[in-house]
Amino acid sequence: MGVHEIRVRIGDLSRQQAYLLVNRPDFPQPVAVLAQGKVWLVEEVEAWLATRQSTEGGDLRPP
Template identity: 60%
Template sequence: MDSDGPLLMGTQEIRDRLGGVSRQRAYQITTRPDFPKPIVELAQGKVWLASQVEEWMAEHRRD
């Protein structure tokens, strides 16, 4: 982790950044065709580049 935040995000981190959405809602969001593709899929779940997730949120989140 660097001083600007994590470099990688799993589903839990995405849920936290989205304001504590449910697992179901996080799944709906992360499987959207316009959501960034995960960089790897581990036994415990998918992992995304935090910068790509943050960029997506900046473009698609309502204020």
């Protein structure tokens, strides 16, 4: 899953907000860095999102 797929999964998230999100220290580490960008395991991102949505009230956009 790349940054674009993460943006689509979360919804109303700008490109800049998505890059801030994936660079948070608590965000899962990418499994690979390709010429097109970083990629993450879907399961790890989904687990992270589930945890964040319950603790942050569903708003995952960086401040």
